[in-house]
Amino acid sequence: MKTQVCIIGAGPAGLLLGHMLRAEGVDCVILERRTPDYVLGRIRAGVLEQTTVSLMEQLGLDQRLKAEGLPHDGFNLADGKRLIHIDMARLTGKQVVVYGQTELTRDLMDARRERDLQVIYEAENAALFDVESDQPYVTYLKDGMEYRVDARIIVGCDGFHGPSRQAIPAKVGQEFERAYPFGWLGILADVPPCNHELIYANHAHGFALASMRSQTRSRYYIDVPLTEKLEDWPDGRIWDELAIRLGPEAAAHITRGPSIEKSIAPLRSYVFAPMRHGSLMLCGDSAHIVPPTGAKGLNLAASDVHYAAEALIAFFRGNNTDAISAYSDRALGRVWKSERFSWSLTRLLHRFPADGPFERAMQVAELDYIASSEAAQTSIAENYVGLPV
Template identity: 55%
Template sequence: MRTQVVIIGGGPSGLLLGQLLHTQGIKAVVLERKTRDYVLSRIRAGILERGTIALMHEAGVGARLEKEGYVHDGTIISYGDEDFTVNFKEHTGTSVVVYGQTEVTRDLYDAREAAGLETVFNVEQVQIHGADTDASYVTYEVDGAEQRIDCDYIAGCDGFHGVSRQAIPLSVRKEYEKVYPFGWLGILSETPPVNEELIYAASERGFALCSMRNENLSRYYIQCSLSDKPEDWTDEAFWQELKRRIPKAHADKLVTGPSIEKSIAPLRSFVTEPMRWGRLFLCGDAAHIVPPTGAKGLNTAASDIHYLYQGLKQHYREHDSTGLDAYSEKALARVWKAERFSWWMTNLLHRFPDQTAFDLKMQKADIDFLRSNREAQSVMAQNYIGLPY
């Protein structure tokens, strides 16, 4: 088999790239390690930046997003019993939209199937060959039988644990990482959100986040120890701890109920450089990870897809490889800004085990400055709604 682009990974970034390429008549095959149902069962954050929303529309899959997404004009920051709002619309003229990553993925799979585009599921033993030559190809197994696809380019959209990044020799790539000494315990519940806007809460007991999927489906998080396990926390214990970490005015309105999903996510910041090696291009979690504070994971992956899509379109339509040659540099310039923002929000709102009394005073002063300074709020708003591509 031969195609123009092999996309390794059938998550939202790989599917978005495939759909965008399809609009330009560029042929691509998507390889996915799991089944469609498995991919759609993964619960992930769903705050979309303006750039991600624009890409969804450009790919022809923005209709349900426009109909069902929840527009958010700002967010609430709290410290103890005090809170204030950072108004994105006021500072930037635009908003973000809450629309679950599962729904993004579903829309892209539905569009891909409707167009009759090829997706291969349950692939094993994926290997990248000749990425640094003019004859690249990918081999994989399905049901024990080896398959081969020859291609012009390979997009590695297979996540942090995928094969794509590992295909770049250690002599070429350099990795930067910060592992945080805590995790997020998150639950999903069929309850109305405690507030129409997200609440990012700093407290003496640790961080908390009040989020939502829709008017009857809420997502809540609390900072927890890395040694904790989801089964260590009963629903009652979680709700009690959440109430202790958010202002009383919000805690009194909180509607509790049984959790329908409960998990713990560790936090890390990670970047690998470069994001291109020959004919292989890394996208999304294959190249970088951000803490969930600030909702940059999916959106930073989408910005990678923007740069790669523009480069491939320029190559195939204009026989100009300038965009592909600049991919890694452009993508990384934006990635590092997103990393900085996620790192800043994480440090602003969490309790660290080694914080001194001085550190805590500085953290509180940083929050007070954000509360009282319009320019500081503007900087946060610009980063939150998404820096331009």
């Protein structure tokens, strides 16, 4: 099989890029090692920046997003006693939309046949070859047979553990990483949210987040040591801890109910540079990971796709090689700013094992400053809604 672009990974980044390329007449094929049901079964982020929403609007795939998404003009920080409202709409003129990553992925998947986007599912053991040449190719296995895709450009949208990043020689790339000494214990329940906006809480017991997937489905998190096990956290214990950490104002409006999903996810900050080598480009989690504090993961992938699509369209329609060469620097400029914001918010809201009374006092002082400073709130708001691409 021959194509102009071979995309590895049919998560939201790979599908979004595929749709953008097909809309401009660029041939592409997407390889995905999992089944469609598995891809849709992954419970992930749900806060979309305007950049992500705009890409769906540009593709004409935003009907359900507009009908079912929940526009948010602000969010809250909590210090155990009060809610500190960050009025994004007033401070920046922008908003975010709560719409589950699963739903966005479903919209992109449902449109693939109508838009003539070829996705090959259950394409196992993908391997990349000759990425430093102008004739790279990918092999994969399906139903016991080996297949080959010849392309001019390969784009890795295959996540942190995928093969794309591994195809870049160690002497070429540099890794930047920070692993955090805690994870997020999440609970999903069919109960109304305790607040119409998200709440990120700092408490002496630790971090908590109150979020939602809809007006009738809520997603809550608390941070726990990585040594904790799910069986030690029955639903009742989680609800009790959430009521303490979110503070009395939010606790008064918590509706308890049985969990429909629970998990513990480790946190890390990670960046791989460069995001392009030869005829290989990286997008999304294949090149960077952010802690979920600040809701940047999916949105960073979308901004990568924006830059990658611009570069690829300029290359295939106008033979503009400069656009491909500039991709990594353009993408990394925004990646590092988002990493900084996610790291700083994580540091503000979580208790680290080595922290003592001084570090706790600094967090309290910082939250008090934010509560009284419009300048501080504006800085947080413009980062949360998403920096310009």
